Amino acid sequence: MAGELISIEQAKRKVLDAVQPLARETVTIADGLGRVLAEDVVASGHVPPFPSSAMDGYAVKAAPAFRSLSVIGESRAGSPSDAVVTSGEAIRVSTGAAVPEGADAVIRQEDVEQEAGMIRTTAETAAGANIRWPGEDLRRGETVLRAGTVLGTAELGTAVAAGAGELGVTRRPQVAIFSTGDELRAPGEPLGPGEIHNSNAPMLIALTVRAGASALTPERLPDDRLHTQAGLEGALGGADVVVISGGVSVGPHDHVRPALGALGVAERFWGVALQPGKPTWFGERDGKLVFGLPGNPVSTVVTFTLFVRPALAALQGAHPGGRRAQARLGLAIRRNPAREQAVRVRLEDRDSATIAIPNGPQGSHLVTSLLGADALAFIPAGDGELAPDAPVTVEYLD
Numbered sequence: 001m002a003g004e005l006i007s008i009e010q011a012k013r014k015v016l017d018a019v020q021p022l023a024r025e026t027v028t029i030a031d032g033l034g035r036v037l038a039e040d041v042v043a044s045g046h047v048p049p050f051p052s053s054a055m056d057g058y059a060v061k062a063a064p065a066f067r068s069l070s071v072i073g074e075s076r077a078g079s080p081s082d083a084v085v086t087s088g089e090a091i092r093v094s095t096g097a098a099v100p101e102g103a104d105a106v107i108r109q110e111d112v113e114q115e116a117g118m119i120r121t122t123a124e125t126a127a128g129a130n131i132r133w134p135g136e137d138l139r140r141g142e143t144v145l146r147a148g149t150v151l152g153t154a155e156l157g158t159a160v161a162a163g164a165g166e167l168g169v170t171r172r173p174q175v176a177i178f179s180t181g182d183e184l185r186a187p188g189e190p191l192g193p194g195e196i197h198n199s200n201a202p203m204l205i206a207l208t209v210r211a212g213a214s215a216l217t218p219e220r221l222p223d224d225r226l227h228t229q230a231g232l233e234g235a236l237g238g239a240d241v242v243v244i245s246g247g248v249s250v251g252p253h254d255h256v257r258p259a260l261g262a263l264g265v266a267e268r269f270w271g272v273a274l275q276p277g278k279p280t281w282f283g284e285r286d287g288k289l290v291f292g293l294p295g296n297p298v299s300t301v302v303t304f305t306l307f308v309r310p311a312l313a314a315l316q317g318a319h320p321g322g323r324r325a326q327a328r329l330g331l332a333i334r335r336n337p338a339r340e341q342a343v344r345v346r347l348e349d350r351d352s353a354t355i356a357i358p359n360g361p362q363g364s365h366l367v368t369s370l371l372g373a374d375a376l377a378f379i380p381a382g383d384g385e386l387a388p389d390a391p392v393t394v395e396y397l398d
């Protein structure tokens with residue numbers, strides 16, 4: 001790694017500066033979950049579109065209690081009554097059903113006594129009581145969802161209420177995933193001498209999908225320059241983003257950087273003042289983003305979270321910032337003199353404060369340090385220890 005290491009924020013800025021948002025496409029509501037809006041959603045009409053009852057009861061004219069009223073019909077959801085309510089009359093009404101003409105209130109079922117064809121009210125009914133008015137939730141022409149919104153449960157329901165049947169969203173980024181090393185074997189495959197299972201590939205697939213992108217079939221690159229270059233060349237032809245774990249350091253079998261250089265991928269940075277994740281590499285070619293992540297499992301997850309996840313969000317037009325919060329350190333942490341640390345932590349609420357507790361040993365090879373971790377806690381570079389109860393910024397992993 002030539003030159004001075006750059007900070008986490010400098011590296012993230014270089015990544016985001018290279019992002020060119022992807023094209024728009026149309027999806028059905030059923031296919032909208034997790035997608036990012038490419039255009040605003042505007043209400044096509046009022047919601048509710050008519051005065052409707054907030055509960056089961058009777059549509060009446062506002063008046064004091066202890067009235068006897070003739071029941072002249074029923075208004076059900078989807079089957080409104082065409083009768084007009086006058087003084088001395090009531091129409092039975094269901095929750096969500098249209099309030100008939102002439103009525104200006106709904107009295108609750110619990111506030112009447114039923115007689116043959118009649119009701120007797122036992123409570124006063126004020127004008128407007130228990131009526132939902134047109135436009136109370138959404139008004140015609142109102143922008144209810146903005147471009148860049150990630151569509152979740154509430155957003156999809158709101159879009160449908162606003163009248164949408166299809167949604168304009170940004171295309172999902174296509175992500176090519178590579179793991180490097182002759183020692184890697186597929187999950188469950190028997191191991192020979194010096195071999196290990198490839199845990200990075202399934203984790204990278206999961207992280208990619210959780211970030212709203214599509215993961216292409218992962219591939220393994222052997223410790224061979226020509227095969228490495230050929231595999232990366234194919235990926236650059238079809239993917240929007242290429243993510244490589246391993247092969248980006250300075251060892252004799254680290255072929256990723258020279259292969260990418262030969263393929264015309266412009267290096268934007270190599271080396272971040274981060275523990276774990278120092279040898280992280282980033283470059284781009286013709287709008288295609290390429291990430292070289294360290295091969296240790298924890299380093300892979302940390303650097304994906306800090307650099308790849310924001311890029312995938314930005315490619316889709318979403319806000320690229322991870323969800324962050326302030327917490328108090330639960331245990332003392334020895335600081336790195338030259339690099340900021342991203343410590344895997346569990347978060348607990350104690351006495352109205354969020355406590356960040358280191359999640360066991362923090363070696364970059366210890367994939368189990370990710371089990372049960374809620375967030376990354378950022379420990380500034382420096383001498384000595386960061387004491388318990390010191391304030392820290394955390395970024396959630398989910």
